[in-house]
Amino acid sequence: MTLTSATPDVVTDRWRGAARPQTSAEWLVRAEEVSDILSADAVERDRAGGAPRAEVELLKASGLVTLLGPVEHGGGGQRWETAYRVIRIIARGDGSIGQLLGYHYLWAWAARLVATDEQIAAVEEAYTAGNLLFGxxxxxxxxxxxxxxxxxxxxxxxxxxxxxxxxxxxxxxxxxxxxxxxxxxxxxxxxxxxxxxxxxxxxxxxxxxxxxxxxxxxxxxxxxxxxxxxxxxxxVPLVYNTWNVPAIQLVFANFYLGIAEGALRTAAGYTRSHTRAWPYGGDDKPRATEEWYILEGYGQLQSKLWADATLIDQVGAEISAELHAPREETTPFRRGELAVRIAAAKLRIVEDGLETATKIYELTGARASANSVGLDIFWRNLRTHSLHDPIPYKKREVGVYALLGELPEPTWYT
The missing domain is CATH 2.40.110.10 (Butyryl-CoA Dehydrogenase, subunit A, domain 2)
Incomplete structure (x- = not known):
């Protein structure tokens, strides 16, 4: 099934009658199912440029929209640690939809960041019971x-x-x-x-x-x-309400990583099935998958993305613990310490992700630059959103902390 060809009822009925995921692992499997559907025609939908209404219905039908919502109102009752992984998985299939879902999670949590207890209860019941998407x-x-x-x-x-x-x-x-x-x-x-x-x-x-x-x-x-x-x-101000920027900065890092992982996965599939070995270098190989420089290239890129994932998951687990802890337990020091490490995670995946989205052309060959292949979608997506705020300032934040031990002051971007 592709979203381009599917009728609305096919999209909404995809999981009708299926058991609802209960554990974090089961939700990640559900996200993989959604991601596979999105990846099948991501390039075609990107080029068509229509409003992603079928994509949103897919997210709603899968239950992912209410992943963080209270169980008593029909939500998944999951933690941010799982939500970050879900965002990444969805972005592997379609970077745009990974961003939409990530922003939705942040805005769905916004009431907890700044609202009163009564307001939080009302908002979470309304959006969870109604399966509603935030902008x-x-x-x-x-x-x-x-x-x-x-x-x-x-x-x-x-x-x-x-x-x-x-x-x-x-x-x-x-x-x-x-x-x-x-x-x-x-x-x-x-x-x-x-x-x-x-x-x-x-x-x-x-x-x-x-x-x-x-x-x-x-x-x-x-x-x-x-x-x-x-x-x-x-x-009524809270230290807790300053978590909004680190939380969404890590949303960014996760869908950047998902885009980069999707690029590497797509390129590897193309290399296995289409790329030809180079016959003029004096080290002839029968298949491209035996070419040393291709193996080296994939090894370098995969190593960097694995390292990025480790850092992103580590800070994801730590900020998840803070976001789910009692609001009064947050301290300015803990907020600043984690914010600077999230900045480090973001700057690393931006640089490594853009390298991946560019380098894959060298590993797939000239024919892979055809519009019909669509490898450009990964670089375009990552390049566009990674301009959200200047990466040199993220490097500076990390540098000031590493050299001077100073934590960043909370702003709209730190």
Whole structure:
């Protein structure tokens, strides 16, 4: 089955009657099944460039959308350690959908990061029971949405140039600044309303199916009671709410790794079935799979990705423990220490992933550059999103820690 040819009922019925995964290992198997479906026609769907509605239905039907949701409301009740692995697996099959799912997990957890206990319970019940997908209009580089007060309501107005997943989402996380103050407010609202207008202008080199284009917010109203983390209109700050950036930076690292792993896997398959040995070097081999430089090349790339996976999994286990621990137990030191190691993991997979997505052409041969092969999708996807924030600044963060022992201050990007 491919999503290009499948009818909607085939997608949604894929796991009807199947036992729901219970353990982390079973959820990873479910993710592999989804990834295999996505990989079958990832290039064709990327080129078509349509909104990924069938892809979202696939994620919902598989149960992956509610992986982190409470069991009592029908969710998987899994930990972030598993969610990170799921993101990576999905990205092997389709980098765009790995990003959509990763952003969804972060926004689904956003209530726990900043909201009150009552707000957390309401949000998690609603999205889990409803099997709803999150998008977000929270790009910090734009001038923030302006929020005004109207009695017991907050009114959001403004524009964001990025809103990943918004077009196909059920819920949207808004973030803006209360007019006349420097107070930032987060709120979760239904996406399908007149005041949320998408520009449909996402036309970038890679990650084409993430629907990351602009959105205009026009008089979107939210009750004060739904302003995340506010009690009697006053924000109650937590050290815990600064975990949002390290958590999403590791989302990035995992779908980068998934893209790189997908590139290496796809290239290896091509080399085994199509690449020809080079007959003019004086060391003739009957098959390309016996060529020393091809074996060396795959060995180098695989070694780097294994090393990256080890670091990413290690910090994934550690931040998972923090995200699932009582919120009051978080300390600034632990947050900073882990944030700098996540920065190290991210910078390593960006460099090693881009090397992999480029080097595979040397290991597959000239014919592999044909558009019909589609190896370019991996480089385009990784190159596009890895520009999210400058990697030299990640190197600097790690360098300052290694040389001076200084931890990064929490910002929108650290």
């Amino acid at each position: 977000g209009a929270v790009n910090p580089r734009d001038a923030d949405l302006v929020i005004t007060e109207d009695g017991d309501e907050l009114v959001f107005n403004g524009r964001k140039s990025f809103s990943t997943g918004g077009v196909v989402s059920d819920l949207t996380v808004l973030e803006g600044v209360l007019d006349g103050t420097d107070t930032h407010i987060f709120a979760i609202v239904p996406t399908d309303q007149e005041g949320i207008v998408f520009a449909h202008d996402w036309d970038n080199l890679g990650q084409r199916l993430t629907e990351s284009g602009a959105v205009e917010i026009r008089d979107v109203r939210v009750p004060w009671s739904q302003a995340a983390g506010f009690v009697d209109r006053e924000f």
